[in-house]
Amino acid sequence: MAKLFCLYGCINRGTEELTLTGYTGGSVLLPCTCTDPQSTVQTFTWLYLQQQRNEVFHNENYKGRLKLLNESSPTNLSLLISDLRKQDEGKYRCEIYSHNPEYRDITITIKGCDLVNNTQTVEVMGRPGESVVLPCYCKELQAKPQQLAWTYSITQFNTKPKEIYPSEQSPKHKDKIKLLNKTSPGNLSLLLSDLTTQHKGYYTCSVGSQQYINIRLKAKATHQTTPQTNPRSETEGSSIKPYVFALISVFSLLLLTVLAVMIWRRRETRDVKNGTSDGLVLYNDGEKKDVLKPDSSAQDQHIKQDETEDEVTYSTVVHVKNAARPAQKQITTAEYSEYACLK
Template sequence: MPTHLCLLLVKLSLSAGCYVSGHREHKEVTGYTGGSVLLPCSCTDPQSTVKTFSWLYLKENLWPEVLKDDKYKDRLKLFNESSPANLTLFISDLRKKDEGFYRCKASQTYTDIYLKIKGCDLDQNKPAAEVKGHSGESVVLPCSCTELRAKPEQLTWTFTPLNKNSEEIYPHEQSERHTGRVKLLNETSPGNLSLQILKLTTEDQGEYRCSVSSQQHVNIRLRRYFYIECLFVFVLKVSIFCFSTVLILLSVLPVVLLLAVLALIYWKCRGTQTHKYSTCDGNITVHTEMRMTSQTHVFTIKLNRSN
């Protein structure tokens, strides 16, 4: 093959640019609200020269560019600067409305990816929970998403005191009584929305609501233990113990009495023998007395002495 023909083929190859791997294929990627995700895309040839490429998303039968949409502002990142053939798109702080079809396109080739977003849903089938705590101690009000990796796009904790109006205590503390005494316990799981209340007081009693939207919320009732309740529980436990002891004694006492009666009968009925010996005119008389209760039996035996 002539040299000039080889050079022409090389130039044509370089000018062809990037061919997207998996042309016209469809993939699915799952993300969680509040988290981040990678939408993979690359050239089939790692040494390809990428002139232009674009990321698009499907919106009302149109494909606008992702990088030019304000709703993705400060949430996107590309990796082609360090690796030109790597066209992967990184999206952070995911939201439910980010769900949909995305397209990576270069040199008239493309690949489609469906991004599925799992959000925070509360289990509203459970009955209202009741939590009890002691004065001066802390308590945790349970609330969580069904998917612990999903972070709610909004979260509100409200408090309704007994016979009073509701007031927000998280994230905005409208109640002075809760200032500096409430915090979330979601350090390891974004979907853990449980609220901790420190240094309980009598005024903390009432109904609390964990809300992630206007349609999704759970209610928790908080009651504080009073000393009279503790005393009642103590007296109840002592009463149960005493009652159990009396039952045991009542079951053992008849057996003890029965044994005592049997011992008395045995003592009265046992036999005693007395032997008396006397001589009268060469005869030996043996008096044997057998005493059984009030009766006395006398047996006389005569023995003749031989000369």
């Protein structure tokens, strides 16, 4: 049993059992420290407790993946395990040898890459000349699979698909694919650039024999599509249009009628004013009609203006109180009524 030299009289800080979670491809730190920085030389070791006690530094499965943190701090006996694998899961023990042996047990749970939509087929649509992402994710984005492969085949049940990642066995995919896992180890999606119709087919993302996802890529030609209309909405719209036109027609007719009445009433009022305010002197039928003259220059202007406007025929009706006395020429103008007839 290999032993590592440390400080004598080290008392382990924290003897309670601890449980940690790690992810495949990641790292985990198993803490183990001495409380007394002035401890003297003694020995300690790290054990993996499965069915028997196994020293991790003598196990080939951990070769190149272990690191002690006691170089800068001799009392720090913690162990760092890198590039975690599913088989690293289990119980570990930091064991310190002294007059009163001490130890601390730490259990590690390793979460691996379980694919989203495992064993299913997903359809992806792309357009020639553009880029398209073929989706493939682990449920735990921090988990990195131990192996990853992308393959391509024209048909779904091709017995000899060509690998396009990590090796490029398909000439038409050369220099056109890129993995998108720089920030998230569990993002295994593939970016395919400069898409053509020759790239359509079936792609498979696999991280193990039981963990894979099939992707069917369709390359659709670019063309302008005509927006689809709803037949029901067209029927409803066509049934509403006649009612709208009818309402508009009725409203327009009413508006024109109102305007015509307003114009007619305005002209009638104007003609009546011209006939009653021109200051004419009325005579009876027995007198000479050529003496009918306007009594002022204003009357003359009104008459000239009337001659240029619509022609109006005036007739005078004279009411006389005593019909048997024609010789009297006294005229009561208040009893005359004047009627205007419009042509």
